[in-house]
Amino acid sequence: MRKLKWPIYLLGIxxxxxxxxxxxxxxxxxxxxxxxxxxxxxxxxxxxxxxxGGRLSGSLNAEKAVNYTKEELDKLxxxxxxxxxxxxxxxxxxxxxxAYIESxxxxxxxxxxxxxxxxxxxxxxxxxxxxxxxxxxxxxEELKTLGKENIEGKIVFxxxxxxxxxxxxxxxxxGCVNQRYKGAVEASKYGAVGVIVxxxxxxxxxxxxxxxMIYGDLPVADRIPSAAISTxxxxxxxxxxxxxxxxxxxxxxxxxxxKDVLSxxxxxxxxxxxxxxxxxxxxxxxxxxxxxxxSHDDGAGVVQSMDVLRLLKISGIKPKRSIRVVLxxxxxxxxxxxxxxxxxxxxxxxxxxxxxxxxxxxxxxxxFSFDCNDASFNQVLSWQPLFKPYxxxxxxxxxxxxxxxxxxxxxxxxxxxxxxxxxxxxxHHASNDTFDAVNKRELELGAATMTALVYLFDKYGxxxxxxxxxxxx
Amino acid sequence: MRKLKWPIYLLGIxxxxxxxxxxxxxxxxxxxxxxxxxxxxxxxxxxxxxxxGGRLSGSLNAEKAVNYTKEELDKLxxxxxxxxxxxxxxxxxxxxxxAYIESxxxxxxxxxxxxxxxxxxxxxxxxxxxxxxxxxxxxxEELKTLGKENIEGKIVFxxxxxxxxxxxxxxxxxGCVNQRYKGAVEASKYGAVGVIVxxxxxxxxxxxxxxxMIYGDLPVADRIPSAAISTxxxxxxxxxxxxxxxxxxxxxxxxxxxKDVLSxxxxxxxxxxxxxxxxxxxxxxxxxxxxxxxSHDDGAGVVQSMDVLRLLKISGIKPKRSIRVVLxxxxxxxxxxxxxxxxxxxxxxxxxxxxxxxxxxxxxxxxFSFDCNDASFNQVLSWQPLFKPYxxxxxxxxxxxxxxxxxxxxxxxxxxxxxxxxxxxxxHHASNDTFDAVNKRELELGAATMTALVYLFDKYGxxxxxxxxxxxx
Numbered sequence: 001m002r003k004l005k006w007p008i009y010l011l012g013i014x015x016x017x018x019x020x021x022x023x024x025x026x027x028x029x030x031x032x033x034x035x036x037x038x039x040x041x042x043x044x045x046x047x048x049x050x051x052x053g054g055r056l057s058g059s060l061n062a063e064k065a066v067n068y069t070k071e072e073l074d075k076l077x078x079x080x081x082x083x084x085x086x087x088x089x090x091x092x093x094x095x096x097x098x099a100y101i102e103s104x105x106x107x108x109x110x111x112x113x114x115x116x117x118x119x120x121x122x123x124x125x126x127x128x129x130x131x132x133x134x135x136x137x138x139x140x141e142e143l144k145t146l147g148k149e150n151i152e153g154k155i156v157f158x159x160x161x162x163x164x165x166x167x168x169x170x171x172x173x174x175g176c177v178n179q180r181y182k183g184a185v186e187a188s189k190y191g192a193v194g195v196i197v198x199x200x201x202x203x204x205x206x207x208x209x210x211x212x213m214i215y216g217d218l219p220v221a222d223r224i225p226s227a228a229i230s231t232x233x234x235x236x237x238x239x240x241x242x243x244x245x246x247x248x249x250x251x252x253x254x255x256x257x258x259k260d261v262l263s264x265x266x267x268x269x270x271x272x273x274x275x276x277x278x279x280x281x282x283x284x285x286x287x288x289x290x291x292x293x294x295s296h297d298d299g300a301g302v303v304q305s306m307d308v309l310r311l312l313k314i315s316g317i318k319p320k321r322s323i324r325v326v327l328x329x330x331x332x333x334x335x336x337x338x339x340x341x342x343x344x345x346x347x348x349x350x351x352x353x354x355x356x357x358x359x360x361x362x363x364x365x366x367x368f369s370f371d372c373n374d375a376s377f378n379q380v381l382s383w384q385p386l387f388k389p390y391x392x393x394x395x396x397x398x399x400x401x402x403x404x405x406x407x408x409x410x411x412x413x414x415x416x417x418x419x420x421x422x423x424x425x426x427x428h429h430a431s432n433d434t435f436d437a438v439n440k441r442e443l444e445l446g447a448a449t450m451t452a453l454v455y456l457f458d459k460y461g462x463x464x465x466x467x468x469x470x471x472x473x
Numbered sequence: 474m475r476k477l478k479w480p481i482y483l484l485g486i487x488x489x490x491x492x493x494x495x496x497x498x499x500x501x502x503x504x505x506x507x508x509x510x511x512x513x514x515x516x517x518x519x520x521x522x523x524x525x526g527g528r529l530s531g532s533l534n535a536e537k538a539v540n541y542t543k544e545e546l547d548k549l550x551x552x553x554x555x556x557x558x559x560x561x562x563x564x565x566x567x568x569x570x571x572a573y574i575e576s577x578x579x580x581x582x583x584x585x586x587x588x589x590x591x592x593x594x595x596x597x598x599x600x601x602x603x604x605x606x607x608x609x610x611x612x613x614e615e616l617k618t619l620g621k622e623n624i625e626g627k628i629v630f631x632x633x634x635x636x637x638x639x640x641x642x643x644x645x646x647x648g649c650v651n652q653r654y655k656g657a658v659e660a661s662k663y664g665a666v667g668v669i670v671x672x673x674x675x676x677x678x679x680x681x682x683x684x685x686m687i688y689g690d691l692p693v694a695d696r697i698p699s700a701a702i703s704t705x706x707x708x709x710x711x712x713x714x715x716x717x718x719x720x721x722x723x724x725x726x727x728x729x730x731x732k733d734v735l736s737x738x739x740x741x742x743x744x745x746x747x748x749x750x751x752x753x754x755x756x757x758x759x760x761x762x763x764x765x766x767x768s769h770d771d772g773a774g775v776v777q778s779m780d781v782l783r784l785l786k787i788s789g790i791k792p793k794r795s796i797r798v799v800l801x802x803x804x805x806x807x808x809x810x811x812x813x814x815x816x817x818x819x820x821x822x823x824x825x826x827x828x829x830x831x832x833x834x835x836x837x838x839x840x841f842s843f844d845c846n847d848a849s850f851n852q853v854l855s856w857q858p859l860f861k862p863y864x865x866x867x868x869x870x871x872x873x874x875x876x877x878x879x880x881x882x883x884x885x886x887x888x889x890x891x892x893x894x895x896x897x898x899x900x901h902h903a904s905n906d907t908f909d910a911v912n913k914r915e916l917e918l919g920a921a922t923m924t925a926l927v928y929l930f931d932k933y934g935x936x937x938x939x940x941x942x943x944x945x946x
Binding site: 033394426439440442 | 642675676862863866896899912913914915918
């Protein structure tokens with residue numbers, strides 16, 4: 001009987017909340033069904049991976065990928081599709097790297113070949129390769145302790161593994177990647193002649209994993225070549241070093257940095273029906289490393305983002321705000337595309353209220369991380385029940401993504417799709433980042449999950465307390 | 474200031490709850506760390522898969538797997554390890570199956586070979602194979618509509634695909650598997666001479682997926698051979714049938730059912746320190762189909778269950794209740810092991826308060842489903858925050874597992890580990906259910922998640938309202 005005493009207006013609110021929620025639940029169902037039964041992401045990825053392949057910035061393949069994705073967006077009947085010019089670095093691996101461990105047994109010299117690859121941005125070795133003694137370290141502090149007397153003229157071997165007991169493999173990556181990124185700069189302070197880095201990979205296998213590194217202010221003459229070694233071979237080298245400190249390591253790599261070249265971000269837009277000057281973007285990066293197909297990093301994010309606009313259309317959703325897909329160029333070794341997009345947006349005074357990035361692989365989506373204020377985050381949390389049927393549970397504050405980062409304002413919402421991370425670093429930046437490692441359904445669930453979030457933010461608006469009107473209706 | 478008015482005993486309860494939760498959080502952290510940095514599950518699976526292989530009931534490999542897992546359990550220093558005899562069916566595939574579609578083009582006959590495999594329990598075709606016209610149906614109702622006049626003397630081709638828009642692939646499987654399980658019985662009512670079933674697989678690929686089927690009361694003479702066809706070839710056959718209703722399908726299979734043979738459940742036990750007569754079991758099934766290695770189905774569940782007892786030990790947990798690992802024989806084509814275990818438990822009056830099964834693949838664990846009363850389920854829900862750091866969010870009422878099912882009582886708790894299901898049916902019962910499809914970390918996270926649940930149920934007891942004492946302390 002107590003219920004009857006509730007004020008009528010409260011009942012009204014409860015009723016309308018339920019109705020909204022039911023409508024939204026129906027729309028989400030339609031979106032997921034569209035993606036799982038009529039998605040295009042997998043077909044697009046098949047083409048990007050198997051007909052084009054690795055798409056390093058400045059390469060012919062990157063150009064092909066620009067043309068292909070623009071053509072495909074053109075077919076979707078969006079309101080606008082265009083290319084945004086951006087100058088990007090051009091680094092070329094050249095002929096495949098070669099490396100071996102040389103140890104002496106009595107009077108005989110034994111060589112054991114190992115799997116390496118040049119790090120992106122590294123200089124080449126001398127034409128005949130580089131051979132030197134090796135000093136193994138786990139971190140930069142050890143370099144300091146060892147000092148110049150123990151390092152000069154040697155190859156520094158960084159061998160700190162990713163921490164296996166961290167649940168998020170990205171956290172484990174974050175705890176190791178400075179070895180790769182800054183290892184050469186740090187080692188050259190002590191007169192090292194080269195750098196070998198344990199691959200950022202939680203598995204033990206034979207794939208070397210590339211990735212970017214920088215020389216900073218180091219004069220060109222002081223730049224030392226850096227390569228990644230597979231985890232199996234890192235273990236081998238470490239074991240052999242324990243038995244024989246005087247072994248030598250030989251490697252030869254043939255990479256080269258060229259002048260910047262012209263490339264493009266690829267952009268498509270559905271213009272908003274009510275607030276055309278409020279922009280919501282979804283994106284991934286079109287460039288990839290050169291060793292594999294770049295299927296997970298970030299072909300997956302590219303095709304999922306493309307399909308968000310298509311899934312909105314085929315689900316009969318007409319956005320109030322302008323929704324853009326942005327395929328960023330050069331995330332891997334420069335972030336020029338992300339910076340350029342934000343720069344142009346600022347110049348034009350475009351109000352970007354929301355940006356969602358998918359750049360963590362095409363695995364089963366678990367949720368999102370958000371970079372936003374509390375009001376927007378609470379708004380997101382109120383949508384959690386809508387995502388439960390799709391096993392999307394993870395809604396946390398945290399980073400969003402490298403390419404959308406430069407768009408940050410005080411009031412907008414940046415978000416990153418968070419797929420299951422366990423297998424990501426098995427493939428990341430390695431020659432086994434290939435199409436066969438992507439599961440169609442996992443990819444499609446990601447595209448649907450992104451579309452659902454875009455739908456909700458478009459419908460209810462971003463930062464409702466500041467806007468006022470959205471929270472009332 | 475209001476807080477100071479709270480009764481002291483309430484503060485005491487809150488304090489003790491927090492302390493418990495903190496301790497439990499620490500224990501779970503230790504368990505997950507132990508599994509991810511010092512787990513044995515992956516090594517054991519490597520041996521089971523690559524040194525033994527597929528373990529069909531009654532086969533030499535099944536016997537090897539019994540011996541191997543018993544030996545490994547013996548090494549763990551458990552309180553008791555033993556084999557429980559059970560008679561199991563023995564069905565043998567024999568020489569690889571062969572099939573083609575025969576169509577006529579003008580005066581020429583064209584044959585297209587397709588990928589099939591006999592369903593488990595099926596009879597062989599005649600020695601020279603079986604060739605007949607084909608009638609395609611989606612379900613048993615269509616058989617009825619078509620009637621004997623359209624089916625007699627033909628091969629029935631069941632081609633209802635798994636429903637792609639269901640998020641749980643197990644639900645999609647449940648909606649299709651009657652074609653495989655009862656397809657032959659139903660088709661033979663209308664005089665069909667054979668059955669071809671679309672593989673239970675959401676992907677389009679070339680792997681035929683086997684699985685059990687029954688003839689029920691059908692006299693031996695009336696039993697018709699049944700085979701699964703790969704999804705790609707199901708699509709092909711369907712398309713060719715649309716163009717040419719008079720095509721013929723040929724298949725030859727050489728399988729045979731033998732008399733039951735002796736096999737074993739493998740059991741290990743840590744005897745409880747306080748309530749040794751309360752049993753909590755964890756298990757998976759040791760048998761598998763013969764086409765692949767049975768890595769996901771259910772090598773994963775076997776090695777995870779074995780590691781639960783080991784992880785408890787190395788994490789310094791001394792269970793109050795008796796914890797058993799049970800490796801069931803013959804889940805796939807008879808469930809004899811599960812039935813036998815429950816039968817013996819009943820005979821001995823053993824009180825099984827808890828049983829957890831892992832038989833849904835070695836993929837990233839998402840949570841559990843429970844078959845229990847509300848009191849126990851609410852107890853589980855109170856532990857949800859403890860699992861959140863490990864991204865374990867799914868706690869739902871629902872089925873547990875086939876092997877532990879026969880242990881159900883009114884008060885006990887049956888549970889099933891629920892890993893991510895998206896890739897499961899890519900491999901299920903097919904030749905690509907192999908070790909390389911299992912990710913080490915995903916497998917280990919599953920073992921840790923199982924161990925954590927066992928730890929909590931052991932510590933707090935099952936069904937606290939009925940027991941009384943657990944809820945007070």
